[in-house]
Amino acid sequence: MRKLFCLFFGFFVFFGAGLSCNASSDSKKYFTDVHQDQLYYSSIESLYELGVVKGYVDKTFLPNNLINRAEFLKIVMGYFNLIGYSHVPVSGTNCFSDVKDQWFAGYVCSAHEKGVVDGYKNGTFQPQANISLAEASKIIYNFRNLSKGLDTKVSNPWYEKYVESLAGKKAIPFTITGFDHLLTRGEMAEIVLDFVVSSAGASTGISLSYDDLVSMSNLSSKANFAYRFQKFYGHTLKENGVPDGVDSSTFKRIMLGTSNCGLNDHGKDECELVESELYRDANRIYNYPPDTYDHKLTVLEGTDAKTFEVHPDIISQYASDKNNFYVTDKENPLYHKTDKTPNKVQLALDKAKFDTVYDSSIGSFLKDKNGFYYALDDFKNPRKIELFHADNFKLIGDFGSVILFADGGNLYMAKQMKSYGYTSDDIIIKKLDYVDLTSLELLTSTFENLTIVGYFKDKSKVYYFGSSEEVPITKGFYYTVSKEFLSEVTGVDVETFEAIQPGGGLATEQYFTDKNGVYLAEGQKMLKIEGADKITFGIVFVFKDFDKFSPAYPEYYLKDKNNIWVLNADGIVEKVVGVSPEGFDYAKYLQDKGVEHWEEKG
Numbered sequence: 001m002r003k004l005f006c007l008f009f010g011f012f013v014f015f016g017a018g019l020s021c022n023a024s025s026d027s028k029k030y031f032t033d034v035h036q037d038q039l040y041y042s043s044i045e046s047l048y049e050l051g052v053v054k055g056y057v058d059k060t061f062l063p064n065n066l067i068n069r070a071e072f073l074k075i076v077m078g079y080f081n082l083i084g085y086s087h088v089p090v091s092g093t094n095c096f097s098d099v100k101d102q103w104f105a106g107y108v109c110s111a112h113e114k115g116v117v118d119g120y121k122n123g124t125f126q127p128q129a130n131i132s133l134a135e136a137s138k139i140i141y142n143f144r145n146l147s148k149g150l151d152t153k154v155s156n157p158w159y160e161k162y163v164e165s166l167a168g169k170k171a172i173p174f175t176i177t178g179f180d181h182l183l184t185r186g187e188m189a190e191i192v193l194d195f196v197v198s199s200a201g202a203s204t205g206i207s208l209s210y211d212d213l214v215s216m217s218n219l220s221s222k223a224n225f226a227y228r229f230q231k232f233y234g235h236t237l238k239e240n241g242v243p244d245g246v247d248s249s250t251f252k253r254i255m256l257g258t259s260n261c262g263l264n265d266h267g268k269d270e271c272e273l274v275e276s277e278l279y280r281d282a283n284r285i286y287n288y289p290p291d292t293y294d295h296k297l298t299v300l301e302g303t304d305a306k307t308f309e310v311h312p313d314i315i316s317q318y319a320s321d322k323n324n325f326y327v328t329d330k331e332n333p334l335y336h337k338t339d340k341t342p343n344k345v346q347l348a349l350d351k352a353k354f355d356t357v358y359d360s361s362i363g364s365f366l367k368d369k370n371g372f373y374y375a376l377d378d379f380k381n382p383r384k385i386e387l388f389h390a391d392n393f394k395l396i397g398d399f400g401s402v403i404l405f406a407d408g409g410n411l412y413m414a415k416q417m418k419s420y421g422y423t424s425d426d427i428i429i430k431k432l433d434y435v436d437l438t439s440l441e442l443l444t445s446t447f448e449n450l451t452i453v454g455y456f457k458d459k460s461k462v463y464y465f466g467s468s469e470e471v472p473i474t475k476g477f478y479y480t481v482s483k484e485f486l487s488e489v490t491g492v493d494v495e496t497f498e499a500i501q502p503g504g505g506l507a508t509e510q511y512f513t514d515k516n517g518v519y520l521a522e523g524q525k526m527l528k529i530e531g532a533d534k535i536t537f538g539i540v541f542v543f544k545d546f547d548k549f550s551p552a553y554p555e556y557y558l559k560d561k562n563n564i565w566v567l568n569a570d571g572i573v574e575k576v577v578g579v580s581p582e583g584f585d586y587a588k589y590l591q592d593k594g595v596e597h598w599e600e601k602g
Contacts, residue, residue: 031061038063039175039252043189052079053189063186064249064282069135070104070127072188073117076139077107079192086146088114096125115150116142130182133213134159137166140195163210170207171195174232175249177224178217184249206232235273235288241296247281254278255310255317257290276334278310278319285319287334300326300335311344318342350379357393360403362416362427365393372407374414374429385412385429397442399454402465404442411435413465415485430485436460444499444510455489455499455512455521462489462497464524487524492516511539520556522571529558529565529573536561559584 030048034041044061047053052075055061080086092109093101096119099108104127111117112125116139119125141162142150155161159179166172171194175187183191194207212231216224222242229237233253255278261271272291278300279286285300285308304321311318319326319335325342326335341349354366354373366373366382372390373382392408401416411432439459453466464487489497493514501510512519512526518537519526529537540557556567564576564584576584 031055031059033060034063037252037254038186039250040173040186040190043193044186046193047075047079047189050079050082052082061185063189064184066130066182067185067188068128069125069131070102070108072131072136072183073111073139074104074107075188076143076192077111077116079196080143080146083196085196086114086143088116088143088146097123099125099127102127111139111143114146116146132179133166133172133176133181133183134163134179136183136188136191137162140192141165144195160210163213166191166195167207167210169195172208172213174206174208174228175251176208176213177221177228177248179213186249233277233288235277236295237288237297238295241294243284243286243297243299245283246286246297247283250282251279252281254280255312255319257288274333275317276328278335280305280308285335290333293333298334302337311342318344347377347379351375354379354382357390358395358405360398360414361400362403362414365405367391367393374427376427383429388412396440397454397456402454404456406437409437411437411440413486415465428485432486435463443497443512444501453521453523457494457497460494462492462494463487464489464521466523489524489526491528492519492526511537520558520567520573527567527571527573531563531575532558532565533560533562557584 029045031044034044040063044053044063048055053061077086077088077090081088088110090106090110092113093099093105095105095109095112099105108117108125108127112119117125137159144165145151151161153161157179163172163179171191173187173190173194175184208228208231212227216227219227220239223239225242225246225248226237226239228248229235229242257273257277258275259271259273261269273288274290274292276290277288279288279297283305285303285305286297287300288297302324303326304323307322308319309321311320317328324337325340325345327338327340327342328335351364351366354368354375357365357367357372359365363374363376364379366375366379367390372385372388372393374385375382389407389409392406394406394408396404396406396411398404403414405412405414412429413432414427414429416427436458441457443455443457443462453464455462455464457463465485492512493516496515497512498514499510499512510521511529512521513534518529518532518534520529521527537558537560540559558565558567558573559581561581564579564581566574566576576589
């Protein structure tokens, strides 16, 4: 148990959703009791922004409180007047025996005059009575159709056409239990807004139908809830699997379970839930188990519902409240309290012991009062880099599996090793103290044949680095990766050596020049293109197009104003004799070589 869980909040923000001791503290925009993880949040917010609802003087909305007939009539009348479906002025008094000159009299009397409301046979309107779905549907229907002329046709039962109209607009939310269901203020907002914008159940994505309400009318309260649960969440729920005391008005799913999907014995797509889902209401948290269990909701005992929140992760899923963590595991696929800190949180705690200098795809650079460190993703065994001045850290280049960085005095390289006896988690870090940092110049980096390659130089040398991948990936690649950590490029003029990357085409369409000529790179070896004109030189990249995924065997076609060269898959440059660049037929040349599918780049 972790009584001081809230103290760690600051450490967790880095991990996306984070952990919080109050999941809704940042989402209360207009009302102190309406936040994003509640049902019908967006509809309540929308009605407030339109000026249709204001809430109470203490800045609450009380979304779960029932709404009476007078309040409902005022809100619906104001909304339909605002959006132009009707124009009913607020005026009149003494239109019913219980409607005199109270605050709501103008709304009731105007609506009565227009035929929107009739009142009861005893001459009352009963403004303080809580309003049912059936009554509310008639008021909404009449205001919506006032400009067309009210439909006086009588339904049997009387509310059928009104409720059918709501259902047709996808405006009957999950929490409605039947025709005589008394509406809450939150349900009012959802129904009113959905009826006009037809948003297909803004908060839940699905709506009840008239036939659903008929089917539910003779069910017990638990069977009623189980019916709606299956309708909205797609899972079977037995009547005896509904716990006592479920608060239907605030019930919602907060964590999707993991499913395995595939074809069943009848050849139809079918998904099986294999990890528990989580649901909540205002007071409790519930598990819905995998399909191999009984189809029932179980209470997650001992949780603090007000601070409970879930934290989905690629590797694992967990939840927390102010006191505990909750997880699933192989022994128990239902969420349950655990004394073990989840991996994601432990990583955050381990990392929080340091200040982060730089995060990369292959690990993190960290510092504390004692020094500078490199750590893999688990942060458990940070490697101290001796004599490194952490406050002077400077990133030179991050190339994915290769990182160049400096401390103001020396250049360092971190390289992920994936072959030559290393594992994928091995990172080699070396100080390149023979490189002159003051004259360092990055030339180029590119993604070539599933590897990273790059070049840089200082005042005296040109250097090459490549990813440490197993080679060759496929026999015949013209390019192979050097085993060396860092290699020197020889045979070029350092001072004038530069990388040329023409605009357009592939990132790999690069070559190099110095005062002596034009070069293509094969690792640290430079292939000189004899006789090439630097001004007009260019690359045409042609590769075979395979019908299924397979590494392509690249062939480069090189040209200047006078000549065509071919760099084939064996790394040999050949001049194509007897043709000019203007008349060279790439398609015919490839067909003569037996290549039918190709694409020209550059």
